[in-house]
Amino acid sequence: MSTFPERSLLKESLSVVTILAFFQMVGQFFWTRANKSAVAQLTMSKIIKYHKIIGYIVVMVLLIHPFLLVLPRLFESGVAPVDAFVTIITTLHRGVVLGLIAWSLMLALAVMSLVRKRLPMQYKTWRVVHGMLAMVFAIIAAWHVINLGRHSTLVMSLFISMLTGGGVLFLLKTYMLKKKKTSEA
Amino acid sequence: MSIEHIKGCIGCGICVQTCPTDVLRQDVKTKKAFIKYPADCQICHLCRMYCPVDAITISPEKSIPVVVSWG
Amino acid sequence: MKSSQPKPDMSRRKFMALAGGTAGLAAMAAMGLSPEQGECSPNIPAIDVDKMTYAENEADVLVIGGGMAGLFAAVKAHDAGSKVMLVSKGRLGASGQTPFAKGIFAFDSSSEKMTLDEFVATVTRSALGTNNQVYTRQMAEHSLARINELREWGFFESPLYNKNFTKPIKERNIALKERIVITHLIKENGSVAGAAGFSQDEEKILIFKAKSVILCTGAGGFKPNGFPICDLTHDGTVMAYNIGAKVTGKEWNDGHPGRAKNAAACFDGWHGMFERKPGITGVEVHHDLGVDLNYKVYATGNAVKMGPPGAGGREVVAGGPYVPEEFKRRNGPPQGEKGPRGGRPPEREGGAPPPGMGEEPVGGSSAGMAIHKSEGLVPINDKCESNIPGLYAAGDALGSYMAGAIYTQIGSSLAGSAVQGAVAGQSASEYCRGVEMPAISEAKMDEVREEILAPLKRESGYSPAWVTQTLQGIMIPNFIIYIKKERLLKAALAYVEELREHHLPMLRAADLHELRLAFETANMIISAEMKLKASLMRTESRCSHFRLDYPEMDTENWNAWINIYKGSDGSMQFEKQPFDSWPT
Ligand SMILES: Cc1cc2nc3c(=O)[nH]c(=O)nc-3n(C[C@H](O)[C@H](O)[C@H](O)COP(=O)(O)OP(=O)(O)OC[C@H]3O[C@@H](n4cnc5c(N)ncnc54)[C@H](O)[C@@H]3O)c2cc1C
Ligand code: HEM
Numbered sequence A: 001m002s003t004f005p006e007r008s009l010l011k012e013s014l015s016v017v018t019i020l021a022f023f024q025m026v027g028q029f030f031w032t033r034a035n036k037s038a039v040a041q042l043t044m045s046k047i048i049k050y051h052k053i054i055g056y057i058v059v060m061v062l063l064i065h066p067f068l069l070v071l072p073r074l075f076e077s078g079v080a081p082v083d084a085f086v087t088i089i090t091t092l093h094r095g096v097v098l099g100l101i102a103w104s105l106m107l108a109l110a111v112m113s114l115v116r117k118r119l120p121m122q123y124k125t126w127r128v129v130h131g132m133l134a135m136v137f138a139i140i141a142a143w144h145v146i147n148l149g150r151h152s153t154l155v156m157s158l159f160i161s162m163l164t165g166g167g168v169l170f171l172l173k174t175y176m177l178k179k180k181k182t183s184e185a
Numbered sequence B: 001m002s003i004e005h006i007k008g009c010i011g012c013g014i015c016v017q018t019c020p021t022d023v024l025r026q027d028v029k030t031k032k033a034f035i036k037y038p039a040d041c042q043i044c045h046l047c048r049m050y051c052p053v054d055a056i057t058i059s060p061e062k063s064i065p066v067v068v069s070w071g
Numbered sequence C: 001m002k003s004s005q006p007k008p009d010m011s012r013r014k015f016m017a018l019a020g021g022t023a024g025l026a027a028m029a030a031m032g033l034s035p036e037q038g039e040c041s042p043n044i045p046a047i048d049v050d051k052m053t054y055a056e057n058e059a060d061v062l063v064i065g066g067g068m069a070g071l072f073a074a075v076k077a078h079d080a081g082s083k084v085m086l087v088s089k090g091r092l093g094a095s096g097q098t099p100f101a102k103g104i105f106a107f108d109s110s111s112e113k114m115t116l117d118e119f120v121a122t123v124t125r126s127a128l129g130t131n132n133q134v135y136t137r138q139m140a141e142h143s144l145a146r147i148n149e150l151r152e153w154g155f156f157e158s159p160l161y162n163k164n165f166t167k168p169i170k171e172r173n174i175a176l177k178e179r180i181v182i183t184h185l186i187k188e189n190g191s192v193a194g195a196a197g198f199s200q201d202e203e204k205i206l207i208f209k210a211k212s213v214i215l216c217t218g219a220g221g222f223k224p225n226g227f228p229i230c231d232l233t234h235d236g237t238v239m240a241y242n243i244g245a246k247v248t249g250k251e252w253n254d255g256h257p258g259r260a261k262n263a264a265a266c267f268d269g270w271h272g273m274f275e276r277k278p279g280i281t282g283v284e285v286h287h288d289l290g291v292d293l294n295y296k297v298y299a300t301g302n303a304v305k306m307g308p309p310g311a312g313g314r315e316v317v318a319g320g321p322y323v324p325e326e327f328k329r330r331n332g333p334p335q336g337e338k339g340p341r342g343g344r345p346p347e348r349e350g351g352a353p354p355p356g357m358g359e360e361p362v363g364g365s366s367a368g369m370a371i372h373k374s375e376g377l378v379p380i381n382d383k384c385e386s387n388i389p390g391l392y393a394a395g396d397a398l399g400s401y402m403a404g405a406i407y408t409q410i411g412s413s414l415a416g417s418a419v420q421g422a423v424a425g426q427s428a429s430e431y432c433r434g435v436e437m438p439a440i441s442e443a444k445m446d447e448v449r450e451e452i453l454a455p456l457k458r459e460s461g462y463s464p465a466w467v468t469q470t471l472q473g474i475m476i477p478n479f480i481i482y483i484k485k486e487r488l489l490k491a492a493l494a495y496v497e498e499l500r501e502h503h504l505p506m507l508r509a510a511d512l513h514e515l516r517l518a519f520e521t522a523n524m525i526i527s528a529e530m531k532l533k534a535s536l537m538r539t540e541s542r543c544s545h546f547r548l549d550y551p552e553m554d555t556e557n558w559n560a561w562i563n564i565y566k567g568s569d570g571s572m573q574f575e576k577q578p579f580d581s582w583p584t
């Protein structure tokens, strides 16, 4: 049996934080009014509050995730963190490009939420735009994670696909039902 | 095995260029690095140190018999 | 995919037991010939030989090798006004031995207590006259200037050298080609005319036309376990020998031990030294890491575990290699080319000891390599020039005897490569001014191409990995190159000659990686033959060459270096060159 050095606690923790953030982010689909059955006991304002708090935290973590990747290099020898970062974002590998797109979409999502009240659109329109943006973002982010993640084993990848797919379908379902309802009325 | 595995690779190709003994190659399709000639790994860790995402794990064990002068 | 890599077919433990045992040669031979790896088997190429493309390149000065010497050769040749191209088998600053050296010597006359003359005299005393004082002095004299340039490029700020080596090359727009294995030097009308090789990334043969070539290809070894030199197989030396250059230094030995646990793990054996930033060393002359430890183990068995650095385990054993009184160490194991002393090594103090120190050692971690700068092309003057017009060499590829035939000044190997690279670059550039761009005949190019492609075209043959293992089995086990005896040297020689005659012409390759291995294996076989023959010829003991049957130093007959060259009939010829003289 081979014995090889385990990754340091710092590196492993950073990975775990990133992965947890990612899952929480997908979880956002379920922390909405769409998921009435599960969140029935909570009042709507509470759901929105949770959704917002979690949203902002998770977005913060994932926004700095590209920097967290190279952070451990500060404490060990090897390529300098800045050089490593430049190499990463200038490598036009599919996974990295997906990450960059996801990162930008995520930023857009966060900014749109921050300045919601100042946007010249109705709440309902905003919600749909937010929901659509969230779907595109989640799909691209999931693709990125499956493509690049060092912990993305086959099982993990299947799990990510199912969860993300589930979230997206969930939202689509509400949109469909809503449309039906409006046309009926 | 000497060089163990590569995980989280972004396909930058730096390790392939860096390895003095030409152990690594990039997959034509995915661009990801893989260990093509493990028997030639001299366990020097250069690839690991140069990898921007620290994707490479190396063990101290050589994959082929080790010849020494005396022991 | 078909590859002829050997499969691990025997446990390491069992193998080491065999290799270390008295049955050494025979056992290794028997093992090496196990049919799985050894059978002369069909070659199923993974690449299409007919699709190989060709490219021609031209430069005034062609620098081969991307280590410390190659860097300075390219920079200085450029600065002297030449059009330069730098090619290397590996990546700039990340191949050869340079990436692993962390202590560089600077002779700073403003702070040293010793004068330059005294320094040269001290090295000469430790080297027992084996050093070429002209090169010892040149190294010390120019070291500080080179170090200041390195500092400007950011050398001392990172443990990895690629970025700071690339800086001066990019600034000067010097053409750089990496991962090109040079296999041939080309000579036309008595002068060097260029070189040829192939790419490891694309199916391409490259011909380089140049007025002058500087070999900065480093030293080499038998792909030993425990030293990060498995990419170096004395390619420069053998290529130059093949076109008529004189080479030297094959009888000397780097005597570094390794450590028993995971002997092949260079990184672990050097205790993380590879991760350090480089630092500067001052005057500190030793008489180190020849074969003394090997002798002690030979005489007493590997019973005495080396104590922790500075502790015991160094009690004197009668006989064995002579160490001048002045340089005897009273405490502590030899440190060799260790890391910086007063520099700024993070964590560890006092520099990491070489592998095997402070733990159970095994022998032969650098097997096949001589003392840095003692082996390589014979210089005909102080300008790093070889006996082939237009062909220069610098650093570990030049047999300058800068440090002598034993490790003397700590950190001088790296400094010497820098200094000699610069000297060679400058002189090659001057040489170019007087000559036309040589023409390489079609016939010559065809011949070289055919030779490069031969292992790929061979329908059956021996896998380079197997031949290498067989060679290792002959040259590494059982003290053969450390505690030398005529009988054993001759036995090994018979076997190596067989490899040269029979196996070398039948090396096969299925892809570009194996093609590289084929050439490396061939070069190792030639080096092994040189090593054994030079060792047999030198009937005395001195510095890092120890003959059990001639244990004394012989100043009457052997105040001389051994030069090796190819005779007109293709045979390996030897000559003596008295110390402190240039070749005739
Ligand atoms: C582990 C270790 C620790 C060391 N520590 C120190 C130290 O602390 N201080 C010190 O002074 N010295 C030290 N040394 C020695 C020092 O590293 C060398 O003497 C020095 O780096 C040699 O530099 P070079 O440029 O002459 O050759 P190298 O650095 O060996 O470079 C050779 C170059 O030639 C290229 N090359 C080889 N063959 C071919 C070919 N066929 N085609 C194309 N290119 C080719 C290689 O790719 C490489 O780029 C150490 C060596 C080792 C192995
Ligand atoms: C940046 C932080 C975020 C904030 C402040 C935020 C805020 C909101 C708010 C206020 C709503 C409306 C809730 C409602 O009316 O029911 C909402 C809905 C929603 N959010 Fe977020 N959100 C954030 C991040 C995310 C993320 C990261 C995702 C998913 C990846 C997401 C997915 C959704 C979905 C699917 C809806 C429901 C849309 C709809 O019902 O049409 N949100 N969000």
Ligand code: HEM
Pocket: A015, A016, A018, A019, A022, A025, A062, A065, A066, A069, A088, A089, A096, A099, A100, A101, A102, A103, A106, A141, A144, A145, A148, A149, A150, A151, A152, B007, B008, B009, B010, B053
């Ligand atoms: C600038 C944009 C981004 C870059 C350059 C980037 C880069 C990378 C790289 C190189 C990896 C593989 C390294 C490793 O697994 O340790 C990775 C993994 C990952 N990324 Fe990103 N990423 C970006 C944006 C994002 C975004 C927006 C998300 C989330 C929504 C995200 C989520 C993840 C996750 C969850 C992993 C898996 C970590 C693991 O398996 O350990 N990334 N990213």
Ligand code: SF4
Pocket: B006, B008, B009, B010, B011, B012, B013, B014, B015, B016, B032, B033, B050, B051, B052, B053, B054, B055, B056
């Ligand atoms: S250096 Fe790292 S990221 Fe780049 S190709 Fe190699 S393993 Fe992949």
Ligand code: SF4
Pocket: B002, B003, B018, B019, B020, B021, B022, B023, B024, B040, B041, B042, B043, B044, B045, B046, B047, B048, B058
């Ligand atoms: S450890 Fe060294 S030899 Fe092994 S794959 Fe990495 S760079 Fe190559």
